[in-house]
Every structure is written in structure tokens, then in C-alpha cells.
Amino acid sequence: MEDPNPCRQSSNCIIHCFSIAGRILLRQLICPIWFDSSFPYLKVCRHGRLTTITLVRFFADFLSKEKAKHESIRGRIVTEALIDLPLGFNVELRRSTLLYAATSIGVRIQEFLDRPILAALCYFPFRPHVRKVLVFEIGNGVLCSSLLKIQRGNLGITVVASEHSYGCPLVKFVGKKIKRSLGIEIQQYGIEFTLLNASCEQAKNVLCSGELCSVVDVYFLPQKRGVQMLPQVVNMAMLKRLNCRWIRKNIKQCLSKAGQVSFDAVDEVVLVGFSVGIPDVINTLVSLFPGKPLRDDLHPGTFVRERANLLARLSHNETMVISADDIDRVWPKF
CATH class of the missing domain: 3.90.640.10 (ATPase, substrate binding domain, subdomain 4)
Known part of the structure; x- marks a missing residue:
């Protein structure tokens, strides 16, 4: 059974901003990954019938479609890929499965891009006093907070902790x-x-x-x-209260993972995603981080993808950019 169509302005609507996340979680619970002899499988509906396929095959089918779309636009054969990964997706199973899937269709994964680090690098270098940056992403099914440590003298960025919340x-x-x-x-x-x-x-x-x-x-x-x-x-x-509380809980859990008991530990917040501009979301962040910069100098909904596309264009070979979020959104449904 399909969910009713969400509000057309769902990415800018506090009421609907977690609707996609709810549908993604629903699909993943109804169609979970399962293992046989350490190989991951899932069930998909093909030609009206349930069929068991490997997770590698599912990812390969997805990458193959993305490859065909890219080639039809660019008119060149894709040989490499950059995979944009939110930290919640960036686990060894997903990375290794994507590597095998890409190889099976003749594509080499040039690099896995850790999205929070990529987002922070777009604002690099930070002011001298900035040591802790929170990359906050909301929109298109994602709610993720990542606390990053900026090394003294802007010599590097490391992820201290990350929290990815699922569902509605x-x-x-x-x-x-x-x-x-x-x-x-x-x-x-x-x-x-x-x-x-x-x-x-x-x-x-x-x-x-x-x-x-x-x-x-x-x-x-x-x-x-x-x-x-x-x-x-x-x-x-x-x-509104439910959704704003969900946002606060996500950020608090991220900071707790990093051993931080106060929101004051954050020096700046980098905003990512199409839903960060919702007034209730901004008001929630302002209440948590009073006086702290909320960085939206770059368009929150597009700047990470634009930077990834720039990296792809700098490659010597034809390179496509794939977001792992898109894989979640095409998860099997029955």
C-alpha cells in the first residue's frame, strides 16, 4: 500500500519534513537485508513476483541506471564514480558492497566522500578560535548531526561523533x-x-x-x-513540537557520543539540506546555539553536491557522482 502523496512543499514544511524518512524506514523494515553464508541478500519484486537477489546485485542495478543517465547527458562512457556518503551509511558493509557492485558494471569507485567532512571543507579555513564544528543536515530523508574537530591552525578536520536518526x-x-x-x-x-x-x-x-x-x-x-x-x-x-524535539534529541545524542554535555562546546554550525531553512528548524538551532554562527553562506541544499561535481570534473576520466541517499529512496517496496 502506498502512502498518500505528501505536501508538495514537504522540503519546506515542518509538518512533512520527516515524511520521506518515515517511508525509507518503512521500506527497510519491510524489506530487510538478510545473510546466508555471510553474503547479504534482499527480496525485490520483479515482473510481479518476489525474487531474492544479492545486495551487490541490487546496488549494481542502481549504479547501472545512474551510469546510463549520466552517459545519456554527457555523451561519454563513465569509468569512475565518486560516492557521496552520509556517515550513517558509511559502514564497511555498504562500502564493500558498493565496491563490488561498481566493479561488476565496469566502474571504479575513485573515492568515498564523507559528507560532513566535505561540507566542512567547503567553509575551510575556519576562524582561528573555531575548534568544534557541528555539521547539521536535514532533508530528503536525512537527519544527521556530526561533530567535527578543527585542528589548530586549520591543519585538518576529523569527525569526533555522528548521530543519524531514522523514521518519522x-x-x-x-x-x-x-x-x-x-x-x-x-x-x-x-x-x-x-x-x-x-x-x-x-x-x-x-x-x-x-x-x-x-x-x-x-x-x-x-x-x-x-x-x-x-x-x-x-x-x-x-x-511542530514533536519534530523540533526530534531535532534537539539528534543533536544532543551526537554531542553525548563525543563526551560533550553542553551545547556550548560547538563553535559554529554548518547547515546542510533542503529543509534547514524551515523557520521552526532555524529557531530550534538558534535556541540551542545562541550567538553561534549558523553557516548558510553556501546554498545548504546544493553546495555539497556542487563540490562533489567539481571534484568529478577535475578527474581525467569520465566520473559520475552518486549519493547514497538515492539508494535509500529506491529501496524495494511491496
Whole structure:
């Protein structure tokens, strides 16, 4: 079952800004990676039938389509690739799988670009007093905070900690209520979890149409004797609070991983993603980092990709730029 269409302005809408993230998590839970003899597999729908393929094959099919699109535009054969990776994606399994997949279609991965570092390098060098920079990214299914250490004299950048949050806060909120009332983990029920995501999206759409309140219907939940699970009433203010709290939690967890107990540890914030310009997002960041620069000198939604494209053009061979976010967005769906 497909989710209802999100608001057309979803990248600039605080209510819908985590809708893509919710759909990505839904697809990954319904179609998880599984292992046989240490090889990763997943199921895909081909010609109306479920088929098991290796994760390498899935990535190879994706890269092959991207290669064909690039070649049709440039008119030259692609032989190399730059892979733009958010830190949440930058794990050994994904990197090695992408390497094998690229090799299988005759493409050499020239480099994996760690997106937070690439974003920070675009603002390099920093002012002399800047030691800790938070790269904050939100939009197109991504919510990621990375704390970077700037070496004295701008001699280098290292990632101290990173936190990547998944899913939709409203779905998680209702899911917790379901667990308290019915004692079930809704994420373990494929059809019901799909319907819950759809119901949450419908509630968001109703609010964005101008209604003062809406409901997340839960008619599809299993019945439990003596327990009545009522629809969740939502309004605009509640959803704004949920989403802004989700942002604060993501940043706080990133800093905690780095051993920092105070937001004052951050000297500057580099903004990345199409949703960072949402007023509620900016207000949340200002409240967390009062007086600290929020760097948006470069267009947050495009500057990382533009820098990656520049690196590709400097290559001697025809090089395509691939974002790992695009792989998440084409994950199998049933």
C-alpha cells in the first residue's frame, strides 16, 4: 500500500519534513537485508513476483541506471564514480558492497566522500578560535548531526561523533502509545505498520490543508480484550513540537557520543539540506546555539553536491557522482 502523496512543499514544511524518512524506514523494515553464508541478500519484486537477489546485485542495478543517465547527458562512457556518503551509511558493509557492485558494471569507485567532512571543507579555513564544528543536515530523508574537530591552525578536520536518526517522529509517537495499550511492537507487523505510516501522512495532509486538527486512525490494529485504542488526535502545534524535539534529541545524542554535555562546546554550525531553512528548524538551532554562527553562506541544499561535481570534473576520466541517499529512496517496496 502506498502512502498518500505528501505536501508538495514537504522540503519546506515542518509538518512533512520527516515524511520521506518515515517511508525509507518503512521500506527497510519491510524489506530487510538478510545473510546466508555471510553474503547479504534482499527480496525485490520483479515482473510481479518476489525474487531474492544479492545486495551487490541490487546496488549494481542502481549504479547501472545512474551510469546510463549520466552517459545519456554527457555523451561519454563513465569509468569512475565518486560516492557521496552520509556517515550513517558509511559502514564497511555498504562500502564493500558498493565496491563490488561498481566493479561488476565496469566502474571504479575513485573515492568515498564523507559528507560532513566535505561540507566542512567547503567553509575551510575556519576562524582561528573555531575548534568544534557541528555539521547539521536535514532533508530528503536525512537527519544527521556530526561533530567535527578543527585542528589548530586549520591543519585538518576529523569527525569526533555522528548521530543519524531514522523514521518519522509522529509514527514513533503513536507506535509508543500502541505498545503501552496493546503490548505490541507495531514495527514488527508489516501491513499494520504500513497502514500506520499512511494514516500519519493522511493526518499531516489534513492539517496542511488548513484544518485545525486531525486524527491518526488506528482501525487496523489487532483487538485486545478490555482495551480500546482510540484514534490519536493531532494538531499543528503538537506536530511542530514533536519534530523540533526530534531535532534537539539528534543533536544532543551526537554531542553525548563525543563526551560533550553542553551545547556550548560547538563553535559554529554548518547547515546542510533542503529543509534547514524551515523557520521552526532555524529557531530550534538558534535556541540551542545562541550567538553561534549558523553557516548558510553556501546554498545548504546544493553546495555539497556542487563540490562533489567539481571534484568529478577535475578527474581525467569520465566520473559520475552518486549519493547514497538515492539508494535509500529506491529501496524495494511491496
